[in-house]
Amino acid sequence: MKSSELAAEKLNKVKALAVLSSDALSSVAYGTEQILIVLITLGAAAMWYSIPISIAVIGLLTILILSYRQTIFAYTTGGGAYIVAKDNLGTTSGLVAGGSLLVDYILTVAVSTSASTDAITSAFPVLHDHRVLIALFMITIVTVLNLRGITESATVLMYPVYLFVVAILALIIGGGYQWIAGNVQAHPPEYGAVVPGITLFLLLRAFSSGCSALTGVEAVSNAIPNFKEPAPKNAAATLLLMGLILGVMFMGISLLAYLYGISPRRAETVVSQIASAVFGRGIMYYSIQTVTALILFLAANTAFAAFPLLAFMLAKDRFMPNMFMVRGDRLGFSNGIIFLAILSAILVIAFEGETENLIPLYALGVFIPFTLSQAGMMKRWISKKPPGWLTPFLINTLGMLTTLTICLIFLVTKLSQVWSIFVFLPIVIFIFRKINQHYRELADELRLDIQTEKPDPKGSVIVIPVAGISQVVKNTISYAQSLSDDIVAVYVGFSDEDMKKMEEKWALWNPGVRLIILRSHYRSIIRPLFKFIDTVEWKKAETDHVTVMIPQFITKRWWHNLLHNQTSLLIRAYLFARQDVKIATVPYRLKK
């Protein structure tokens, strides 16, 4: 695919929504439930609090969307939390944000595929023993789709995302209709009744749990370069649309859960309970469950779109290895995709597919960059003071304070589940710093003054280890003769008889190259050979480049490699440890 075709790979709004929103939208499947799980500790009467809490979450969502819209217009080349924090607060803040997000994308994949597996195994309990395999299978599929390229995966993925939106909206409309028609037998707890034992702390905890519904909102602002032109406008519109859909679905489900008097149960999700109450266990119910499983599976895809982009940006700034900048044939960021797939697969295996406990960590990993990003925007408004800067500054301040509060609530109320962030975040940032330091030192080392530093003229000596006289040796000598007149063939013998025979045979062949015969006292070919090469290097390195020619059999079948080249490998490994010896690999292609 040509660079000019790259534009065709870019996303329009409809496709972008599909690719970038599944993570955010899928949170609807568990957001309300997370709130109810906290409230139920006070009994069914406390369930009404879910309504004001859900409204608060929607309020926070509004603030985040507004804040990120400003970021999109301020950073048109893709301004994730990493860029915003780095630009305005300094490198360390940027790395904290970037590191959190990178780790978070890995968690996204692990958590989403595991949750989707749960949905499937709930429907088909016979599969329950194969949870890990199913989750790994999902990771494999998403990986392959993403390695094949963004547009293709988008086309594949559009339908489930929109089917999910339609299904949930149908559920909300159907549920609302049933309730208005008076067909609902439920007795919701009295709205506004004071429940004994209620505390602000508990309410904030429920609120923070509900905030898990907001994970994934940042995806759009990270992926601006993926959008069709005008990219910022399209991205902002997509973000707004996504926020709207997310808000409607989340609020609708929270309302229905309250009206239908639903409490969280271990064996059945809240969404499943609502769907079952509204439509009965018919085709509608199973459709909703199926698309829910699908959207959770696709949530992993958001991470696969976002991770390689962020890794690319970090690599461009020299905080991650070069390899995340190499674009593959399908223009995807293959290395980032594979890296993400491997790490998330390891998480799934390590947690045996039970990654639910990772959800708070996952949410915290999102709110740290949220906070830093908005703090960065505050700084930006204060520094630049464009006309009318006060309103956006206040929005960002409000947002920053809210997300900061949520971070603190997570740390206080869920420390046992999120403490590990204090371990891995410093490690990740340390690695970023180390990589950066290495690349900077490297650049200094390799810098060359083109006015004064020219290639030094030198001679050349070529050493060819030979094990006998064969087509391979003939081939190698012919090659060496095309490069230098100073060639030495070296043979290692184990006995006088052996050495004499070789000497005579070589004289008879007379290939125009002198042969040095070494005696091995150690029954080892390698040692005398290395000693000889060392001597040549010691004598000649000042005036000549020393090259060792190693024939390499190119076999017709892969398993034939097990039968050859072991000595070549040993020689190569040794020579890599030597100063300044060059290795020329001379392929010899076997016909059979």
Added chain:
Amino acid sequence: MKSSELAAEKLNKVKALAVLSSDALSSVAYGTEQILIVLITLGAAAMWYSIPISIAVIGLLTILILSYRQTIFAYTTGGGAYIVAKDNLGTTSGLVAGGSLLVDYILTVAVSTSASTDAITSAFPVLHDHRVLIALFMITIVTVLNLRGITESATVLMYPVYLFVVAILALIIGGGYQWIAGNVQAHPPEYGAVVPGITLFLLLRAFSSGCSALTGVEAVSNAIPNFKEPAPKNAAATLLLMGLILGVMFMGISLLAYLYGISPRRAETVVSQIASAVFGRGIMYYSIQTVTALILFLAANTAFAAFPLLAFMLAKDRFMPNMFMVRGDRLGFSNGIIFLAILSAILVIAFEGETENLIPLYALGVFIPFTLSQAGMMKRWISKKPPGWLTPFLINTLGMLTTLTICLIFLVTKLSQVWSIFVFLPIVIFIFRKINQHYRELADELRLDIQTEKPDPKGSVIVIPVAGISQVVKNTISYAQSLSDDIVAVYVGFSDEDMKKMEEKWALWNPGVRLIILRSHYRSIIRPLFKFIDTVEWKKAETDHVTVMIPQFITKRWWHNLLHNQTSLLIRAYLFARQDVKIATVPYRLKK
């Protein structure tokens, strides 16, 4: 270590017994028990049959020892079943024998370490959950000992083997004394009483079970080259000594088991029951248990001494890869040792340390080469007819018929445990044949007529991919200039601006090498580069050797490799697939 020091590595009789006999001697720990487990199905009254059966096993042992002594003198350079069968019965028989033994050595390691682990975890039940880890730890230790060299391991291993012999002899003497002194309360079943339900089939099955005590006897005749001179005489003496010790210990334990009226139990071994009855649960008892565990652990060592030797012989005959002929620095056969360690570790992991079910397979895998080896000796006597050949011929015939019968009994009575031999043995022999065919075809292909075939004179073109101007490029160009006048540097640009800048900079630097600038339409550096190399090869291959020079960063720390050389790797992988392009690796050593 010099070849002349190789003699010092050779084994004297005392050390040879330690290194080569632990497999055979350790069988005493379960040989009697295997017989009793079959007899107990008819009740305690049938236990007396263990005495005549044990005598029969001793008889078989005598025949095997006599037979192998003749082999040792006939094949002084190390005549295992492989050599004897191949020389006298043909290659296929030799490969069947050799293949069986190779697989058997793997089983030896797995079974012995697992059994030793059992002994340990019986003493310390708290370790029971870590069976696999303990067995793998043992394999690691034996591997390291063997990689360090034979003599050293022999010195380490001498003590436990002799301690085991002393402990078992002490048990037999102590037990005999107690019985003569009339201190034993046991009521052994009446000797010679006819037990209802007894059949020849059952007796033969018990006999074959008892034959598991004879595994490992072949080790000495395979390892003759490891002995001090006169090797055959020392080996024969060692074999005789081993047979004597084995016979005395096995018969002694069978007798004590009968006299003390012991039946096999699930939770306690027969040896443990005897030791407990003779000495009580004191220091003597625990010493016996400890050395038993140790000797079972060391039994694995026999396989580590024998496997690399047999692999070496098969590799010399071109039935196994060359790599099993390369001697490592410590004169051990490192590749064979590592190969054996890995495969046995896989078996231990696959069977989760419960390899007891492999014992019949393991025994059958020994008796197949026994049979073939003796059949080979029969053939030899008939062909050569040396003076007085009839007696040894009859001994070998008797031995062959006995071991053949045991093989058939195994197949009939234990098919469910040994059927897999019909799968893996043909596979192993197929692999041997394939490898042999490949090496023979290779030799034909590489053969050269030294009278007529001389190296062809040719020119040389060198291609240097460059990513910019740096010390690395300077270094590479200096090297190329020492080899050829026909050098092309290639740069891949993404934009006109980019390309123009490079062109100007190169002209300014003027290193004496022309630069070709390619335009990438695909945002890929690799593709235009490959296309260019293909074109050069297509134009020049007839008259010139084409070399591509790839700089290789030699990093100071291993993890720095993750930060470099990815593109080099890609280029190298691609060029290996090309006909006739040579790759020169130019090391660039990073200072930091």
